[in-house]
Amino acid sequence: MIGSAAATAGLLVAPLLGEEARKNAAATQQADPNAIPVALDVNGKVHQLELDPRTTLLDALREHLDITGPKKGCDQGACGACTVLIDGRRVLSCLNLAAMNSGKKIVTVEGLAGDGRLQAIQAAFIRNDGFQCGYCTSGQICSAVALIREGRAHSDAEIREWMSGNVCRCGCYLGIVEAVKEASNATV
Amino acid sequence: MMPPLGPPLDRVDGRKKVTGGAKFAAEHNLENMAYAAMVMSTIPSGTIRSIDTAAAKRSTGVIAVISHLNAPRLGPAPGQPPAAGQPGAAAPPQQQGNFAEPQLIPFSDNKVHYVGQRIAVVVADTIEHAARGAELVKVTYDETPARLDMQQFREQGVDRAKSLFTKGDADAAFASASVKIDQIYRTPHEHHNPMEAHSIVAAWDGDHLTLYDSSQNIFAVQQTMSRLFGIPKENVHILSQFVGGAFGSKGSTWPHVVIGVLAARMVNRPVKVFLTRKQLFFGNGHRPETQQRVALGANPEGKLLAMIHEGMSQSNDVCTYAERFVRPTKAIYAVDNMRAINPIVSLNLPSPTYMRAPGESPGMFAIESAMDELAYALKMDPLQLRLVNHADVNPEDGKPWSSKSLKECYAQGADKFGWSKRNPEPRSMKSGRDLIGWGMASATYPAHRSPASARAVVKSDGTVTIYTGTHEMGMGTATVMSQLAAETLGIPVERVRFEYGDTTLPPTPISAGSMTAASVGSAVFGACDALKKRVAEIDGVDPATINAESYHTILSKHYLDDVEARFDAKPPQQEPHATQAFGAHFVEVAIDQDIPVVRVQRMVSAFAGGRILNAKTARSQYFGGIIQGIGMALLEETHFDKRLGTFTNVNFAEYMVPTNADVRSIDIIMVPEEDHDVNPIGVKGIGEIGIVGVAPAIANAVFHATGKRVRDLPITIEKLM
Numbered sequence: 001m002i003g004s005a006a007a008t009a010g011l012l013v014a015p016l017l018g019e020e021a022r023k024n025a026a027a028t029q030q031a032d033p034n035a036i037p038v039a040l041d042v043n044g045k046v047h048q049l050e051l052d053p054r055t056t057l058l059d060a061l062r063e064h065l066d067i068t069g070p071k072k073g074c075d076q077g078a079c080g081a082c083t084v085l086i087d088g089r090r091v092l093s094c095l096n097l098a099a100m101n102s103g104k105k106i107v108t109v110e111g112l113a114g115d116g117r118l119q120a121i122q123a124a125f126i127r128n129d130g131f132q133c134g135y136c137t138s139g140q141i142c143s144a145v146a147l148i149r150e151g152r153a154h155s156d157a158e159i160r161e162w163m164s165g166n167v168c169r170c171g172c173y174l175g176i177v178e179a180v181k182e183a184s185n186a187t188v
Numbered sequence: 189m190m191p192p193l194g195p196p197l198d199r200v201d202g203r204k205k206v207t208g209g210a211k212f213a214a215e216h217n218l219e220n221m222a223y224a225a226m227v228m229s230t231i232p233s234g235t236i237r238s239i240d241t242a243a244a245k246r247s248t249g250v251i252a253v254i255s256h257l258n259a260p261r262l263g264p265a266p267g268q269p270p271a272a273g274q275p276g277a278a279a280p281p282q283q284q285g286n287f288a289e290p291q292l293i294p295f296s297d298n299k300v301h302y303v304g305q306r307i308a309v310v311v312a313d314t315i316e317h318a319a320r321g322a323e324l325v326k327v328t329y330d331e332t333p334a335r336l337d338m339q340q341f342r343e344q345g346v347d348r349a350k351s352l353f354t355k356g357d358a359d360a361a362f363a364s365a366s367v368k369i370d371q372i373y374r375t376p377h378e379h380h381n382p383m384e385a386h387s388i389v390a391a392w393d394g395d396h397l398t399l400y401d402s403s404q405n406i407f408a409v410q411q412t413m414s415r416l417f418g419i420p421k422e423n424v425h426i427l428s429q430f431v432g433g434a435f436g437s438k439g440s441t442w443p444h445v446v447i448g449v450l451a452a453r454m455v456n457r458p459v460k461v462f463l464t465r466k467q468l469f470f471g472n473g474h475r476p477e478t479q480q481r482v483a484l485g486a487n488p489e490g491k492l493l494a495m496i497h498e499g500m501s502q503s504n505d506v507c508t509y510a511e512r513f514v515r516p517t518k519a520i521y522a523v524d525n526m527r528a529i530n531p532i533v534s535l536n537l538p539s540p541t542y543m544r545a546p547g548e549s550p551g552m553f554a555i556e557s558a559m560d561e562l563a564y565a566l567k568m569d570p571l572q573l574r575l576v577n578h579a580d581v582n583p584e585d586g587k588p589w590s591s592k593s594l595k596e597c598y599a600q601g602a603d604k605f606g607w608s609k610r611n612p613e614p615r616s617m618k619s620g621r622d623l624i625g626w627g628m629a630s631a632t633y634p635a636h637r638s639p640a641s642a643r644a645v646v647k648s649d650g651t652v653t654i655y656t657g658t659h660e661m662g663m664g665t666a667t668v669m670s671q672l673a674a675e676t677l678g679i680p681v682e683r684v685r686f687e688y689g690d691t692t693l694p695p696t697p698i699s700a701g702s703m704t705a706a707s708v709g710s711a712v713f714g715a716c717d718a719l720k721k722r723v724a725e726i727d728g729v730d731p732a733t734i735n736a737e738s739y740h741t742i743l744s745k746h747y748l749d750d751v752e753a754r755f756d757a758k759p760p761q762q763e764p765h766a767t768q769a770f771g772a773h774f775v776e777v778a779i780d781q782d783i784p785v786v787r788v789q790r791m792v793s794a795f796a797g798g799r800i801l802n803a804k805t806a807r808s809q810y811f812g813g814i815i816q817g818i819g820m821a822l823l824e825e826t827h828f829d830k831r832l833g834t835f836t837n838v839n840f841a842e843y844m845v846p847t848n849a850d851v852r853s854i855d856i857i858m859v860p861e862e863d864h865d866v867n868p869i870g871v872k873g874i875g876e877i878g879i880v881g882v883a884p885a886i887a888n889a890v891f892h893a894t895g896k897r898v899r900d901l902p903i904t905i906e907k908l909m
């Protein structure tokens with residue numbers, strides 16, 4: 001038993017000691033025998049990675065490259081928070097393995113504002129308060145970018161339908177529709 | 189003085205949120221960090237006979253498997269404040285812990301209390317290795333009979349929250365009333381489902397803990413960690429800058445936080461915990477199912493003579509939560525004879541917790557549905573019935589309201605909606621193949637406030653930084669507090685920086701109960717007011733003469749780098765007024781005659797919530813509440829399998845929340861309300877009232893459209909067939 005049952009002033013939990021700790025350290029210093037090389041082109045920069053083949057594109061971005069704009073809302077393809085653009089198309093990065101995307105052009109929300117200037121859609125999200133907590137926002141904006149480019153933002157009804165793959169639990173849908181409409185008008 | 193409707197400033201953190209620059213808890217990737225994956229119990233009641241960890245430990249990258257078999261004993265948890273789950277009523281929350289399950293310290297024994305209990309954790313070098321390791325842990329159990337059905341144990345309900353309220357003789361008055369309604373209403377289990385999963389990154393340095401936590405209550409987390417791990421509070425540093433939605437689910441310290449911190453300590457490296465969407469349905473709270481009887485007695489003119497509101501809701505033995513659905517009963521209508529009580533039935537289900545407008549939201553579904561039924565029984569307009577029973581003073585204690593503008597909400601909402609054109613006859617209004625229904629309901633939520641502190645520092649260049657612990661889950665705290673500071677100091681808002689989300693800053697309460705603006709705002713206002721006076725004093729001038737340029741001028745003249753002031757704001761001991769926000773919803777639904785899917789075509793909602801600090805962020809908060817209300821009315825229900833003792837639709841595909849296509853036109857009216865008594869800044873709080881009353885307004889509209897009264901939520905297609 002490590003520590004004591006009594007609530008004393010002292011710290012109750014000690015690190016694992018001795019043999020077990022050494023084993024643990026050794027275990028994690030070994031290179032992963034299953035790892036494969038993956039080259040990811042994200043926002044114009046190519047990254048060479050050694051990844052577990054099971055690594056999703058979303059986890060590769062968030063956990064290996066520290067590109068945390070794409071969010072993990074469900075990890076099951078049901079919420080849209082992880083939406084990124086791959087070769088210009090909107091894709092759920094949680095349903096994509098990183099290894100499938102070697103060599104493709106991946107753009108995340110971080111890659112939208114070239115030299116610090118916001119894209120029209122980003123500014124429109126701020127102006128129309130198209131978010132509250134901001135957790136779904138990266139995905140909403142990536143979807144909106146593609147949707148406008150595809151010409152699917154002609155009416156409120158069309159925007160609502162095509163933006164429905166991006167859940168916003170804060171309920172910012174009215175601001176989102178306004179933002180997409182505004183940016184769409186600015187682009188056309 | 190400040191205008192009742194604050195300017196619609198863009199969010200100060202907007203740029204960060206649209207560029208991916210806002211860092212949420214799990215996005216702090218630390219050097220040498222490991223990942224933890226939870227193992228959940230698969231039985232509702234019993235004991236763990238064995239845990240076979242051999243395969244997991246052999247699996248690539250696994251560093252440790254921790255369970256009650258090898259975990260050290262932790263200190264006793266400081267529990268939730270006495271009024272568990274009802275923020276606002278308690279002592280300073282920063283002096284209290286907030287461990288959600290005081291009777292179940294993680295890994296303290298082999299007992300299983302519900303399906304989904306965190307019974308072991310696997311720590312590994314990557315997410316994938318941790319997840320694989322968790323799959324390989326084999327657990328066997330000795331099952332004991334489980335309590336899974338609220339109906340079966342209804343006789344054992346306990347009034348845990350001491351909710352019983354009586355006034356006059358409700359039963360006698362009800363018996364002799366000439367017009368009566370006596371019905372049972374039900375609301376299901378619901379889950380908050382914030383988009384951001386509950387997550388932490390924990391790092392130890394000697395006996396100091398740094399914890400990035402997706403929390404809406406950092407000071408209580410600090411206290412909880414201090415007690416559980418036996419270290420001084422000063423050694424615990426909690427950071428929570430951006431929270432991806434919470435709605436109540438991140439107000440308590442849930443087991444994964446304790447387990448993650450424990451794991452980090454044991455493996456001696458930083459640990460990240462990011463719960464899966466499925467896991468979020470078990471150990472992180474839910475709105476528990478309720479069954480409510482509402483009995484209303486009235487005279488032929490519609491005057492309420494008796495109101496009885498009773499029933500039950502689910503909780504368990506390891507938490508202290510009680511869903512207080514009779515709280516609004518005592519505040520909403522003038523009735524001389526009343527009885528209200530909400531007993532709790534303890535079952536082998538995960539711990540419930542407060543979810544956006546706890547109590548008010550399910551409670552008002554029952555009350556406002558019953559009021560609509562009463563209106564039909566009286567052949568009276570539902571709005572007129574509410575006016576006849578308007579409470580001019582607080583029905584609970586007879587105290588005067590600090591302010592109340594419900595009648596204006598009714599009038600402006602009805603006018604904008606066109607309520608006077610309503611044909612009351614069910615099934616009388618049509619549009620093509622659609623049946624059209626119009627319904628309305630009242631909304632209310634108390635104006636809470638808790639102690640909070642803030643510090644304001646002005647530099648010689650005239651810029652100001654406000655320091656206060658609080659949180660930002662999307663309510664716009666950072667924005668409205670910057671505005672409030674700027675206005676109080678008389679400087680442009682661009683010169684204000686707002687620092688928050690950190691336990692090294694002045695303490696603030698839980699951000700819940702719609703009380704952040706009132707509580708933290710009172711502290712920010714106090715600190716800025718004191719700062720302005722101090723600067724005036726330095727130069728020996730009247731504070732009234734201080735303007736935007738004075739700070740720079742005076743500090744330079746006196747060779748000062750900076751000047752600061754701190755303010756500890758406390759609500760008064762004795763509140764001479766009742767403080768409550770009110771509102772009204774008007775809804776139009778369209779329902780296809782053959783395939784009765786309910787669509788909310790348009791809504792007009794009017795609210796009076798005291799002073800509004802920012803018209804833009806306030807509107808968004810109202811929208812958010814209303815849209816969750818649409819979810820509650822039509823979509824949201826966590827199914828519970830009474831045979832297996834588990835929630836079943838535990839993902840975003842089967843637990844349905846409103847999407848963009850579910851929302852059409854929503855019109856918000858903010859009725860201006862000046863209130864000098866509620867608190868120094870005149871705000872009542874608006875985070876929750878938006879959801880209250882939406883579900884009954886929709887249910888009432890559905891009745892008007894179809895002639896079918898649905899008394900159990902959600903109103904799904906099969907209930908209208």
Ligand code: FES
Nearest residue numbers: 075077079080094
């Ligand atoms: S995280 Fe990819 S769709 Fe939800």
Ligand code: FES
Nearest residue numbers: 132134136168170
């Ligand atoms: S802004 Fe919070 S989930 Fe969309």
